[in-house]
Amino acid sequence: MHFDTEDIPLGTDTAVEHILLPTIAAPPTTDLSEQFVQLRASVSQLSINQLKTQSSIGNLQNHLLSRIDDLEKASADARTQQDQDLRGHFKSVRQEVQIQKTALSFEVHELILSK
Secondary structure: OOOOOOOOOOOOOOOOOOOOOOOOOOOOOOOHHHHHHHHHHHHHHOOOOOOOOHHHHHHHHHHHHHHHHHHHHHHHHHHHHHHHHHHHHHHHHHHHHHHHHHHHHHHHHHHHHHO
């Protein structure tokens, strides 16, 4: 779907002007869920009176909200996977530190015994 006249039939007397979404000037550290909430609110409040029928508006809004839901789920899945990956890395680092700590203890113990 490209959201053009092929996707949404328009009459000759209906002109679609630009639909402006509010810009979200957020720092990169902003929580994505808040941005999704803002985007969902923007889509819900769009006045798209240039479209030919009320059902086209509902269909378009439902499609957009469905895509937002898909993006939210994909984002949550990605965060979960990233969390699991980081936990695995931290566990490996802790194990390596423990191994090195044990080896160093043996070396110090051997050094003390050899004197």
